[in-house]
Amino acid sequence: MKITHDMHTHSTYSHGRHTIKEMVDQSRKIGLKAITISDHGRSHPLFGVRKRNFVKMRREIDALNAKYDDIDIYLSVESNLIGANGDIDIGDEELKYCDWISVGYHYGYVAASFSDFFRFAIPNYSAKILPFIRQRVMAMNTRAYIKMMDRYDIKLITHPGDKLPIDIDAVAKAAAEHGVLLEINPRHDHLNVEEIKIAMKYNGNFAINSDAHCIEALGAMGKAQEIATTAGLPLERIVNISD
Secondary structure, eight states, rough: EESSSEEEEEEETTSSSSOOOHHHHHHHHOOSSSEEEEOTTTOOTTOOOOOHHHHHHHHHHHHHHHOOSSSSEEEEEEEBBSTTTOOOOOOOOHHHOOOOEEEESSSSOOSHHEEEIIIIIIHHHHHTGEEEGGHHHHHHHHHHHHHHHHSSSSSEETTTTSSOOOHHHHHHHHHHHOOOEEEETTSSSSSSSSHHHHTSSSSSEEEEOBBBGGGGTTOOOTTHHHHHHHHOOOOGGTTTOOO
């Protein structure tokens, strides 16, 4: 099992250690057929991609695509889920430069609104130490993910269930209905074996990505291969690998 298209990678435009060109050159060396640069959404104060940089990234990627014929290079953004109504931190002024978008949940983002800080962000932090609110928070998060897929044209959910609890059954069902890929990520604990088994009930597909923040990690599957195999996930349902 080998990744052919690494769909989740980071560059120096957010908090990656290497430039887009360095990431692409390494991808060619290890035989990837495609790479997607997916730096973080703008709601991260420290390492979110600034709006003005999307045009620079687009120009760099277009130039590299014109230069190389042995790899396809895509521009995405790992946008952040930032509100209970499914808001994400990307606007039309950025979206026009992207080939597609993914969404994940991360710490340290700026919430969609003042009210979302209290009704979405704070409850998710609190649920880690207050188990009696976990079920209520899980229901809220699940609704947010489903609303997000209803509202936006999303290709991939990165590490679903990581950093906030969700009902993977309901999210996987909605993802299958919307044609959204679920990611198996070697840098995170989700999707895990049990979650994959639940998600497999629905007619959706999956991707294994490296979530590389440096050239050394590109194409690395780590524990993701073992997780997918243990769960019994058919290889044909993982869209970016070869056997």
